[in-house]
Amino acid sequence: MTKTAAIIGGGVIGGGWAARFALSGWNVAIFDPDPEAERKVSEVMANARRSLPALSEVALPPEGQVKIVPTLADAVTEADWIQESAPERLEIKHKIFAEIQSHCRKDALIGSSTSGFKPSELQQGALRPGEIFVAHPFNPVYLLPLIELVGDDATTTRAQEVLTEIGMKPLKLRKEIDAHVADRFLEAVWREALWLIKDGIATTEEIDDAIRFGFGLRWGQMGLFETYRVAGGEAGMAHFIEQFGPCLQWPWTKLMDVPELTDDLVQKIASQSDAQSGAHTIRELERIRDDNLVSMMRSLKGRDWGAGALLNAHDTRLEGKADPDFTKPIITVARAIPIDWTDYNGHMNESRYGQLWSDAADALMRMIGADDAYIKSGFSYFTADTHTKFRNECHAGDTVTVVTTILEGAGKKLRLFHELKNSAGDVVATCNQFLLHVSLETRKSCDPAAHVSDKLASIIAAQAALPKPEHS
Numbered sequence: 001m002t003k004t005a006a007i008i009g010g011g012v013i014g015g016g017w018a019a020r021f022a023l024s025g026w027n028v029a030i031f032d033p034d035p036e037a038e039r040k041v042s043e044v045m046a047n048a049r050r051s052l053p054a055l056s057e058v059a060l061p062p063e064g065q066v067k068i069v070p071t072l073a074d075a076v077t078e079a080d081w082i083q084e085s086a087p088e089r090l091e092i093k094h095k096i097f098a099e100i101q102s103h104c105r106k107d108a109l110i111g112s113s114t115s116g117f118k119p120s121e122l123q124q125g126a127l128r129p130g131e132i133f134v135a136h137p138f139n140p141v142y143l144l145p146l147i148e149l150v151g152d153d154a155t156t157t158r159a160q161e162v163l164t165e166i167g168m169k170p171l172k173l174r175k176e177i178d179a180h181v182a183d184r185f186l187e188a189v190w191r192e193a194l195w196l197i198k199d200g201i202a203t204t205e206e207i208d209d210a211i212r213f214g215f216g217l218r219w220g221q222m223g224l225f226e227t228y229r230v231a232g233g234e235a236g237m238a239h240f241i242e243q244f245g246p247c248l249q250w251p252w253t254k255l256m257d258v259p260e261l262t263d264d265l266v267q268k269i270a271s272q273s274d275a276q277s278g279a280h281t282i283r284e285l286e287r288i289r290d291d292n293l294v295s296m297m298r299s300l301k302g303r304d305w306g307a308g309a310l311l312n313a314h315d316t317r318l319e320g321k322a323d324p325d326f327t328k329p330i331i332t333v334a335r336a337i338p339i340d341w342t343d344y345n346g347h348m349n350e351s352r353y354g355q356l357w358s359d360a361a362d363a364l365m366r367m368i369g370a371d372d373a374y375i376k377s378g379f380s381y382f383t384a385d386t387h388t389k390f391r392n393e394c395h396a397g398d399t400v401t402v403v404t405t406i407l408e409g410a411g412k413k414l415r416l417f418h419e420l421k422n423s424a425g426d427v428v429a430t431c432n433q434f435l436l437h438v439s440l441e442t443r444k445s446c447d448p449a450a451h452v453s454d455k456l457a458s459i460i461a462a463q464a465a466l467p468k469p470e471h472s
């Protein structure tokens with residue numbers, strides 16, 4: 001049964017949660033008293049639709065329904081997960097939790113997006129305090145996987161399972177603390193940046209350059225400790241601390257001091273920020289950010305590292321293991337086209353068609369039992385010939401499928417016909433691909449193992465009644 005999320009507060013973060021849940025196949029009900037909420041949420045949804053599916057090499061589940069409802073009770077009554085994302089004011093959040101708990105199911109998970117409040121503060125005066133926990137996300141919630149979870153162990157363990165299912169990276173904190181873990185870092189960096197601007201040392205643009213051309217790039221892949229372990233050289237972490245530990249005693253940092261946010265300082269920051277980024281609207285900046293994040297996370301996927309390894313594991317979960325119904329056309333690829341597959345002509349680059357044919361052949365190989373274990377045993381298929389015909393264009397964000405027909409599959413020969421189709425079912429391109437079964441030891445062609453040729457024969461028989469694809 002389709003699960004339901006209730007989002008209370010549909011601003012920057014609530015909208016991001018709504019998109020994350022809906023694109024993971026959940027129905028979403030949003031309550032927000034702002035008459036502009038519907039427009040704002042639909043803009044976040046549009047951003048999410050063009051970016052989140054591009055992180056995946058497989059199709060996402062069908063999108064859930066998203067609706068704005070007139071009362072908080074309408075949103076929460078049936079919900080499996082309720083996410084409070086109202087302004088960062090404790091009295092507002094208390095009122096909301098009281099209303100949530102008088103209408104919601106007893107087994108509903110009730111998370112708060114709070115950036116700084118501890119669960120014990122959120123729970124003050126609540127009907128069932130232990131049910132309220134912190135689920136702190138990062139903007140944009142539909143792309144960044146981290147969620148800091150703080151609260152009752154059993155409840156946050158249940159929350160952890162749900163978040164993993166929707167492709168996120170829950171991080172359970174051992175103890176509650178103001179501003180959790182990640183925002184403690186962000187606050188330290190923010191405080192130092194304010195000083196640097198106030199003291200006229202650097203502008204907003206120079207500070208951003210200091211981050212994005214240097215340690216910011218490192219942090220996205222290894223974080224703080226692994227990066228510094230490497231920086232310690234062969235002598236390692238202890239040596240690193242010995243060398244740089246004393247800096248904390250030197251005047252490198254103003255960490256304990258907070259600059260006063262005077263009108264002058266706010267004006268200085270705002271005008272520097274306008275000079276730096278004012279040429280773009282916020283929506284344009286969001287799209288630039290999202291495209292960059294998708295490209296960076298896709299690179300990490302190729303390395304199976306960090307956030308990329310998480311995405312690969314999520315793809316495996318989404319793909320499932322069950323055999324398709326072989327009496328129907330075989331779908332070997334179902335996915336969205338990522339932005340980094342497109343080129344200066346504004347459409348998918350020709351090299352990526354080769355990628356899709358290769359992915360389709362790999363999927364077909366797994367279906368006939370020529371899977372990873374079979375390849376490890378010393379046998380595989382090599383492509384000997386491909387003929388691609390381009391018939392239409394394909395753009396970033398398009399959802400496409402590859403339908404693969406087995407034209408020939410006897411002995412060592414395997415001939416496949418792939419049709420790349422867009423979401424309207426139109427053929428974008430076709431490929432006639434000829435493969436030979438090989439021994440990876442001799443590098444010569446040979447007949448496949450009996451279980452592979454038998455499976456191939458049974459699929460060809462199951463497909464016999466289907467019409468032959470056009471132009472094959």
Ligand SMILES: NC(=O)C1=CN([C@@H]2O[C@H](COP(=O)(O)OP(=O)(O)OC[C@H]3O[C@@H](n4cnc5c(N)ncnc54)[C@H](O)[C@@H]3O)[C@@H](O)[C@H]2O)C=CC1
Nearest residue numbers: 009010011012013032034085086087088113114115137139
């Ligand atoms: N903006 C950010 O970068 C991040 C914010 N957060 C947290 O997320 C929460 C929401 O922040 P944003 O989305 O940035 O704020 P926002 O101002 O964009 O959105 C808040 C929304 O709550 C609505 N609202 C006000 N009173 C309400 C009520 N009684 N019931 C339901 N909705 C109500 C407002 O109309 C508004 O649409 C805060 O607790 C914040 O600390 C967490 C991570 C990052």
Ligand SMILES: C[N+](C)(C)CC(=O)CC(=O)[O-]
Nearest residue numbers: 114115137138139183186
């Ligand atoms: C600025 N902030 C404290 C609201 C930031 C966050 O809470 C997380 C984020 O997305 O940076």
